[in-house]
Structures are given as C-alpha cells and as structure tokens.
Amino acid sequence: MKNTALVICSALLATSLAACSKNNSPSASAGQTQEAGQTQPAAKEVKLTFFNTSAEVNSVFEDLFKKYHELNPNVTIELIPTPIGGAQLEKFQSLLASGKPANIANLDPGTILQYKDKFLNLDPEKAKYEQLAKPGAVDGALLDGKFLGIPWTAQGYGLLYNKRVVEEAIGGTFDPGMVKTRDDLEALFKKVEAAGKAPVMIHGADWSLGAHYLGLTYSLQSKNVEDNRKFVEDLKNGKAALSDNPQFNGLMDTFDLLKKYNARKNDPLVADYNKDSADFAKGNAAFYFMGDWTWAVIGTLEGRDKDFGILPVPISNNPADFGNAQVAYSEPKLFAIDQSGSSPEQQAAAKAFIEWLVSSEQGQDAIVTKMGLSLPYKNVKAKGTNIISDAVSKYVDQGQVINIGVINYFPQDYWSKTGASMQKYLVGKVDRKGLADEVQNYWKSYAGK
Template identity: 40%
Template sequence: MKKTRWVKGIACTAALSLVLAGCGGNANSGDSAESSAKGSAKEVKITLLNSKSEIQTQLEEAAKTFHQDHPDITLEIMAAPNGTSPFEKASTLYASGNPPTMMMLDTADVEKFKDRILDLSGEKWNADAVENATSYTTYDGKNYGFPFSIEGYGFIYNKKVLDQAVGGTFDPSTVQTTADLEKLFKQIEASGKKALIISPMDWSLGAHFLPLAYAGQSKDMAEVDKFIESLKAGSVDLAQNKVFNGLMDTFDIMMKYNIDQKSPLSGAYERGGEMLGKGEVGLWFQGNWAWPQIQSFDTTSGAYAFLPVPISNNPSDYGNQEISSAVSKRIVIDKEESTPEQQEAAKAFLNWIVYEQNGQDFLVNKASIIPAFKNITLPAADPLGKSIQDYIAKGKSEPSMSLMPADHWSVVGASMQKYLSGAGDRAALAKEIGDYWKNLK
C-alpha cells in the first residue's frame, strides 16, 4: 500500500438517500460548457455524488443557483446511501457503467480511481489552493482532486451550558488534561445538565476518534508514518502504547458521562446536534460539519466552539491542546463515461465554487465550509468554522488522518462500537485494531 501521508496545519460521512434520475454516462451531453457560454440551446447535464449528507440540501440549492448562472448546464446531486462509503458507492456505479460526472471522495480514495478520472493539474485553482492542499492527490506530478473543504473536529461545546456549570465565563484554556475534562464533566452534571453525548456511528468512532491515537504519536509526521508501518508489520503492541491508552482513558470517562449510557448504540447523528443545540448536554464529539444540525436545534442562542481531546494528564503532551484538522473531501471528474462536454461543464462548476460570488457564498455562508483556497477571503460563517480557523492561526492544529484505508472506519469503527456497548474490553479492542492493520491488503 501507499505510504500514509498527512496534511499539515489543516471526514466524512455517509449521506442521506436521495433518488435522482440519471448519472454522468447516460446524461444528455449537449454542447460544451464553452459553447453554452455562447448561447447554445442544447443543455449539458452533469451529476455529482455527494458524500457529505449534512450539506445535501445546500448542494441541491447550489445546483439551482449554478444553473441560473450557467443556464445551459444542469447539475443534479446524488447522495451516497446511508452506511455506504463514497468509495463503495463510486465503485458500484463504475461497475454498472453509470458513474456520475463528479464524485466527492475521501482523500485516500482518489488514488484508487486515478486511471478513471481527469488530470486536473491544468486548472487555475491549483495555484490558489492553500499549502499542501493538492499534494495528497498528486501522483506522478498530476493532481486528480479538487480540495473541497477544510474540516476539523474535537469536543464541540455549548458555551451557555459551560458558563452555567463553572459559575461564570468558561475559559477553554482550563481544559488541558484528561483530569481537567472529567472535572468539567462533573461541574456540568452538578449544574443539572448532562456532560456530553457520544455519537455511535462507525465513521465517527473509526474515522475520527480512534485516529487521534495514530496522529498523536508524534509532531514529526515521519515518525507517525513509521508507527503506521509498524502496525502493518505487527511489530507494535497497541495494548502497551501510551497514546492509545491515554486516548482510551479519555473515552472511558466519556462513556461514564454519556447521556446515552444505558443505550450507547441507539443514538442517531441528528440526536447529538439536538441535545447540544437545546442545551441538554454540554459537549458533543464531532466536527465543524455538524453546525447545520446544531443550528437547527439551537433554542438557547448559545455560542459554540471546540475543545481538543486530551490524551494524558500532562498539559504539554502533544495533542492535549491541539485540534485535529485537514483538507478532507475531494471532488474528482470522471473521464471514462462522461463526454468532453460534461467534463468541461464539471470544470465550470468547480471554477464557480472558487471564483464566482454565488459559488463562494454557497461554500462559506450556505454550506458552512472552511475553504481550501487563499483567494476566498470570506470569514467562516459559523462559530465552529471560526473556532477551527482560530486553532490553525495559533499553531494549535494536529494533522488529521487524510489517507486512511477505505474500510478503516467500518471495520475498526465496528470494534469501537463493541467497546462502547460493553461487548469487549480494551485488550480485545487493541487486538482487533492490530489484526486489522496486519491483515490489510
């Protein structure tokens, strides 16, 4: 397998099902995007596979706005079915000979499709991307992925709940260790609220929480790479690893104070946003992509921000004060089934996002995305995006795992779910994770 690589200084979801007619290969091709600008009566129809369910509605509205700006291009948004990774859905569509024109993939999936997707190296936006944004989808000097978003994750907190708990203004710098975190949990519960909610989805546990144990091994990414290679070789024992055990100590405390402790696997993703937004819990482990859900339930007009996930009781240990962040989702363009006209229309959509006012407005203000382009100067439209940007600006950012195996979240996420439900102990969890890496093909 290709060596694990990382994004410096910068997940993820299965999408809600939406049935839409037509995919890239069978859509009406019409004339090119260039000829559409000249007023051709023929229409180019393109499709986009969306793997970020939380912005499905926003993408559908963006497609309408894009059509208004480019009348001869019609864009339809497909949703990856719930519980299916974007890699699995894209693979199925290719197997059927009916792939969409564009696909929103996780970074690690881009290389798997590089023989079937367009080389985008010649596009103007490459020069305007933030540092390292395209490095991790570049092979043999060719970039195949459009960096769609910067995302970060940790403990999202409702400031009103925490202010009440501490009897004043909550200071996030007071939480730098696992012991500090548990003290905060106790204060929240003493105030009459529940401390936090754990979302039990495999992608949240397997693609976000557990990888903190990988990325937290060292500030030196070369050392982290060596750690991953040691896992593959079976030469490292996770059960004896300090960072893994520290992270799981934190998880044990989270389980202890989880509002869904009696039924830890029953909660849906939306429940976390509801509990936090309504002020029924103080914290929720999730990412900035969750803002639309929180906002829709916010009944307290509360302020929200992030706390890092501590992994020890030494404040100076790496990871205790850093937030995990990375350029995450990538959009690629099919070259196998889509026509040249559709490919040009897809490029026009990507340029619309980066360079046109309505496209930038969709990305930042409507979809609450932190852009991966230097020329987009709109400030983050939501408090979670602003919080991530603040951590990055202060140099308090831990690189997220950007190139994980496609099945990591489902396989290892299932092991984390067993642990969360009490069906397995830490030794069994460590063994299952170790076996996953050793058996990786």
C-alpha cells in the first residue's frame, strides 16, 4: 500500500494466536466456553458501529462482520464507510458532534491522540496484547503512555533491494548483513554501477523525503519515543541545533550518497510513484528508498523480478550506531473503542470482536491474505504474497526496528513543509546549512504549541 504515505499525509507468548482461534469454527455460538483469558462474547443482543478509514478494504471488513455474526448471533456490526483519502476526519468529527459516535474506530494514531478523551483506556487489556503481539508492538501503539488503540497492521521501510540485480553485480549470493555501514553501501553501489545498472532510486515526493527520510532524524535520537519527543521540543525552543546533530548529519551524508547514485538524478522531482516502483521491480535500479506498501504496485506487475528484500539505511561508518542495523517500523492504524457515547455492553462486545479479529484464523487470513497487510502478532499462520513485508518481519522478530511513533505527535503539515526543504536540497537549491536552518525554523514556528 501507499497507506503509510496516506497516513502521514492525512500524516507495529504465553497464549499463542493459534490457541486463541481453536474455538472460532463456524459452529461456534455465543456463550460457548472460551480459551483461558479470552474476552467473552456478548450474552445479549448488541449492535456495534465500525468507523473505517482504511476505505480500500471496506468489503473485507463487511465480510468479517458477517462471519462474526454467524459465530456470535447476538452481535451485529455495521460499517460506517469513509471515502478513500478525503473527508474522513470531518465525518468522524460530525459523528462525535451528533452524539452518535462509532463504537469502534479504525484511525490514524495521531487522530486517536487528538481525541484521546473520547476513547476507552485499554490499559486493562495491555498485558493480554503484550502476550499476543510481537515484541515492541504494544509499546509502539502507546499514546501519551496510554493504551488507547489496539495495533492490527504494521509497515516498515528502508532501502528495498532487487535481489537479481544486486547478485548479478556482485557475482554471487547477496547477504544483506554484508552492509553494515555507509562505506559498505557505497562499495555495493559502485559494483552495481560498474555492471551497467542504476544503483538506487529516490522517489522525489515531499511525503517520501520529508516524512520517511528526514523523519528518521527524530526517531534515531533514542529508542524511547518520549526522549524523541523531548528532542523535537528542544528544536522548537532552540535548545538543540539540528545542524550540530550527529543523527541528522549522518542521515544527510547518506542522502548525499543516494543523490550521487540516484537513477532519477537528471530529473529528481518527477516523483512518479507507479513508474519508480515499476522500474525498480523490473531491475532498472538495484535499490529503492521506499516501504513494503509499494507491493500494491509491484505485486501485480507483469515481467517483474521475483525476489526482493530490505536493508536499513546506514547513517554512519560505525556498525554499532543505532539505525545501521534497524529498519523503520510503525503501526499506521489502530482500533480504538469509544467511551463518549457507547454503553458498557457495546464496549465489552467491541473488545471481544477486536480480539477475535487479530487472533482468529478467519481474522488473520482476511488481514494478511485478502487485505495484503502485515500483522504485528506472533504465530500468524496466514500467508500473504508481500515478499517485502516478510523481509521487514525478520527485522521485527529480531527486535531490529526503529520505532517512529514520535510522528504521532507532530503537526499535520510537518511532512509537506520539511519535505519541500528536502526537495530543494535534492536539486541543489539549498546546501546542508540552508536545509538545517529551514527545518529548524519550521519547528521554531511551533514553539509553545
């Protein structure tokens, strides 16, 4: 999907998942014995509404609601659809204003944070989900330290690679662990170039440059989101200077390398997402700074290569530096439960449905196979076709990820404003100091806000 971009433009075991789904056969009925620790289904008739901002999978959710009703006849779930892209927040706000909010909402974390007083604090459910989810998934979903939304999909990004192109260039099997530093990456780029291929593709859109690339600056300060929030506050108040920051300068040194070997360097701002993705998939570039969501384009292409993977973006020549072995990882959508207008019975039924959705075979299959997304949960047996997402999962399983959750606290325009500055840098209209000044001034404009 390009959903990470959409998220950013509007704006990650004691009981196995398999065990949780044993009793979720079509013959199951409300009130039957549940697995230990699993939320009980509704004992009396309950109607729920579900507000969905992942509009491209509305029909999959509706099929899930029907399946859940077959298993739990006392629970009926109605979809409140939203259009793809626009007017989603306005519709959510109108429901709140009407006094008839959706019982369950699938929202960007930043929106949940904005309306945090309207949602149920799910801290009593936290320990259960920490057992079900992959390491760090629940922590990555916390907003102001509270568990207000349950993660259900995860995405990662970094330097995607086309395995065939890289292996032809090096004359052997490629092990991504070979690239531990910036110099390692450049040595590989030189081999690719010598083989007659473009080493790397930079997508010149502001969301890719401002949110995904430059945005790493804020997440690389610390593994702790609260420390990263403090760094941004220090930028706003002039207590930290971006131009002196080692993570920023390391990222930009690597960006200079990407610029040098960019397949689009003659016209870097064209930013044709479909063409860039297709050219990479067909072997016209060995690497591509992008995320696993690009599989929505790549996966359906005729004549594409078959094998792809992902590398972290190296930010220094010290392999031990945080970021050199980790890929960026986020949970772009969370399920939140309303507390402003929902009854206790509706809240309990909503909890049970969400747990079923992420832990049952039916729910997992729908999310992974039909939606084509990655679940941040353990022991998921459903198999999707997204090879890049599978590659990201290997880093997640090893705990080698950069939690980019600090972006949930950013102003809505951060990616477009700082992305425009990055575009200037990409085409040489500002130097490193000019870029740092523009980005710092952006943050200073939010001092005290």
